[in-house]
Amino acid sequence: MSLLDTAHQLNYPQLRRIYEDLHAHPELSGQEHTTAEKILAELRSIDATIHSSIGGYGIVVVLNNGEGKTALMRADFDALPVEEKTGVSFASTVPGKMHACGHDMHTTSLIAVIHHLDNNRHLWRGTFIALFQPSEENGQGALAMVNDNLFAHIPTPDVCFGQHILPGRAGSIMSMPGPIMAACDAIEIIITGKAAHGSMPHNSLDPTYAAAAIVLRLQGIVGREVAPSDFAVISVGTFEAGNSHNTIPGQARIVLNLRTYDEKVRAHLYEAIERVVRAECAASNFTTPPTFRYFGQGPVTDNSHEVFNIVRPLFDAHFCSHSLDATPWTASEDFSYIPRAKNIPYMFWFVGSTPHELWDKAVSEDRVHELVPVNHMSTFLPDFRNTLDGCVHATLAALEGYLGTKD
Structure with a gap:
């Protein structure tokens, strides 16, 4: 029995509520006060050490579960100055602001992982660190957390993980060693x-x-x-x-x-x-x-070959044909400032978020760039269930390689 074997236990109605609330109430970089409060509210029942207000509104959650390795997973939670045009019932209620890059999904999935690990402590050992980062869109949040004594609040991880949703068949996982973002x-x-x-x-x-x-x-x-x-x-x-x-x-x-x-x-x-x-x-x-x-x-997001060699087989085993080779993305991320601060090996991957029907149609007609909304567009909106499963399952698969399974 593994963490992935029990992933069906996720409370999807609760997670949808969290996601739709975050999506409807976006806050820009450096202004994420209410979002941080909402994250903390969802973690009240967790048996963990929680530190907040790191580098602005940054939050770290430390789950200790006996001897073993330490793994960190990061999620960002700021929004963009974009007027939403998705037309969904939970669209942004704030004029001119929108979660147009998927950070609300990143945050929801990390909350799901925390609850799952807390409820299934018999299936893993070691220490898990969940890091919720503000101000990714302006490239300042990760370094601000590092410079605000982040590593005085957490044990030094053996490995750091991050992920980002983007266009692709929802729930597919795209990974590669070496430079994956510019x-x-x-x-x-x-x-x-x-x-x-x-x-x-x-x-x-x-x-x-x-x-x-x-x-x-x-x-x-x-x-x-x-x-x-x-x-x-x-x-x-x-x-x-x-x-x-x-x-x-x-x-x-x-x-x-x-x-x-x-x-x-x-x-x-x-x-x-x-x-x-x-x-x-x-x-x-x-x-x-x-x-x-x-x-x-x-910085360049430059995946460790050593970590990739551990994690990619786990992705392949779980996602099968939906574990794909990534193409380097010319967009940029500040995530790697965190592992670089302590020379920690890390891995960052992509999760497809496009509804299956739309993606399959766009691919079959060779019209992906024409039909599929991309990050930062006013119509960008992930397929909730499949994208959430991809994010959560990929995180749990990666953790299996480091936190292991108890006997």
Whole structure:
């Protein structure tokens, strides 16, 4: 008998109530006060040590169950500034805010896992840590918890786990070793020239002209300095210069978004971007050097091969043909700040959330990108039961590899 063998014991009506309540009352990053209170309310009956208000509204739940290894599972619980258009009865009641990325499902499934472990202590041994993280969408929550003495409240785990729902046949599990999600960076570049009247361009040092040249040259970094076998994206998210039709402005602002899977590639992008910007400013004879501000940084999510080799066979045994190879996702996560803080091996996987009928139709017609809502869209909504089962069962399967089964 294993934890998975008893997973049918889940209280689905209660879990649906929790999920629909969270979905209907979304809170943005750094504002998750009520959501945190709701999570704590669902854990009152649990025989565990609970710490709250870590790094903002972060919560950790420690279930001790004798000698053995320690495993941590993380769920995030912030929402997005998106106007919901799903039309469901439990749609967001907060204008302009929505759980459009599935964090409400992550939270509900982790609550389910906690209750299941607490009710079936005879089937496992060791220590389980459930970590509820705020502020994932702005990339600040995991590091904030680490910096707020997270590891003073919990024993150091032997392994850390995380998961994310995304488009795919609901309940399918997608996993892989190595980089599964990209690193991200934002860079704000300020270019200072010299303003002049539009009729006298010769009196200016035009930052708009230089900024436009920089935008074009940036793609040369990706196209000519990064090997085709590597991955890199440089996107210009903001380009601002001037506010008058007859004035050449004195300053321009560019904000970039970077994505990479490799720290060496990431470091090269930093160097190359600054080189290109400084060179274009020098070519325009600017006397004030450009400035660079790095922010919005997130690490590569780089799965441990050792952990993958333990967990993937357990996924395959339980999910059979629905245990799939993941494709690296170019989105980014801050989850790995937690295991990286103590050099803990970790594994992150994806759970399909698209209703079966919709997914099968989209695949058969080769219209997945056209028909299937994706994360951050106003119509993104997981198939509750199949997605919940995928999240819970994947977590329990992974835990089997570390917390084991009592004799």
